[in-house]
Amino acid sequence: MALPSLDSPQWQTSFRAFLWGARSIGATVLTLVLFATYLGIGALAHDSGFSLGWTLASTAFVWAGPAQIIVITTLGSGATVLQSAIAVTVSAIRLFPMVVSVLPLMRTEQTKRRHLILVAHLTAVTLWVECYRFLPQVPRNRRIAFIHGLGLGLVSVCLIANTIGYALAANLTPLLAAGMLMLTPLAFLFSTARNCRELADVIALVLGLLLFPLAAMLNSGVDILVSGVAAGTIAYAVHRARAGIVRARA
Amino acid sequence: MTGFIGDWHALAILFVAGVIPNQIWRMLGLWFGGGIDENSELLVWVRAVATAILAGIIAQIVVQPPGALASVPDWLRYSAVAAGFVAFLLARKSIFAGVIVGEVVVIAGKYWLG
Numbered sequence: 539m540a541l542p543s544l545d546s547p548q549w550q551t552s553f554r555a556f557l558w559g560a561r562s563i564g565a566t567v568l569t570l571v572l573f574a575t576y577l578g579i580g581a582l583a584h585d586s587g588f589s590l591g592w593t594l595a596s597t598a599f600v601w602a603g604p605a606q607i608i609v610i611t612t613l614g615s616g617a618t619v620l621q622s623a624i625a626v627t628v629s630a631i632r633l634f635p636m637v638v639s640v641l642p643l644m645r646t647e648q649t650k651r652r653h654l655i656l657v658a659h660l661t662a663v664t665l666w667v668e669c670y671r672f673l674p675q676v677p678r679n680r681r682i683a684f685i686h687g688l689g690l691g692l693v694s695v696c697l698i699a700n701t702i703g704y705a706l707a708a709n710l711t712p713l714l715a716a717g718m719l720m721l722t723p724l725a726f727l728f729s730t731a732r733n734c735r736e737l738a739d740v741i742a743l744v745l746g747l748l749l750f751p752l753a754a755m756l757n758s759g760v761d762i763l764v765s766g767v768a769a770g771t772i773a774y775a776v777h778r779a780r781a782g783i784v785r786a787r788a
Numbered sequence: 789m790t791g792f793i794g795d796w797h798a799l800a801i802l803f804v805a806g807v808i809p810n811q812i813w814r815m816l817g818l819w820f821g822g823g824i825d826e827n828s829e830l831l832v833w834v835r836a837v838a839t840a841i842l843a844g845i846i847a848q849i850v851v852q853p854p855g856a857l858a859s860v861p862d863w864l865r866y867s868a869v870a871a872g873f874v875a876f877l878l879a880r881k882s883i884f885a886g887v888i889v890g891e892v893v894v895i896a897g898k899y900w901l902g
Contacts, residue, residue, distance in 0.1 A: 570884065582854060585855025589791065589794025591792040591799075609802065612805075622805035623809045627810075629845070630813045631834050635831045636817070707856070715857075716860050717891055717894055719855060720894045723846045723850050723869070724886060726846050727846050727886070731876065741836075746840030746847070750844040753844070754848070761848075765844045766840040767837055768840075769844075770841070777836070
């Protein structure tokens, strides 16, 4: 699907721009990945004993796959509300740089902060990636409407996927149910691997995978936090050390 | 309708443990966004920790599997991830290829084991 050219009359109203945004969910393979992920989250929520309404509310109001999975797996395995909240808080830090980097792409001189609240809410890894891809093809004064369309379109796809996944988990054979639960780690692993921009990101990913089983032996309730902060800090230290070497050579 | 919502207590917990801790960062980004360089050293560390936490979540589901996935033997789950990763690399970082191959290994393996 190709978007209209920048000077096309198609961009004259915000509503049209919104529709073009919503239609663009069909133009990205990431929609398929999101669908698979949220199919898995629906199944996970079912098998962890949460209601369908709860699952849909988590998708609409949290709108961040990893945070949703943390809440479901930690609460489902008996962690306290505080332990879950801490793990989610730390995992969600990554949304901060995403929002910071995405908003300047659509700000104009007339833009007020409140115009950007829904965009900030919709910002998650998929939208963040797609902003860089789509927005250069959208006139600046229509970008907010376009992103509202794209973001709400993606949320709708995920709500449908949740419902299907939830229903399937209740009715599938154990074989296929196991396959569906496997979708989440696979989709996350490869989309994270694809997003690695620097050496620090690669080391963080690999060490994060390897350190979790060690941290889990502590049985602290915040094992994910322990392994995450440790692996991330080591990755950052390597990044610093390497930058130091490069500078020394220069 | 009670079946759809479940209990309200669980919904309240969702907001305290899931929605607020998550949204706080988006709203901080909206509020303070202007003055921060996306490539600053602090954000490199933040991104590394966030990536490692995500990796930890992935590992948790594979190592301590929930529900129906627990019926798949350890070695088969690890093989599926490894095979998927090889496919991901061979297909020039295609997420789709990685997921499909991983799924085929897990489902075919479990089917074959009975």
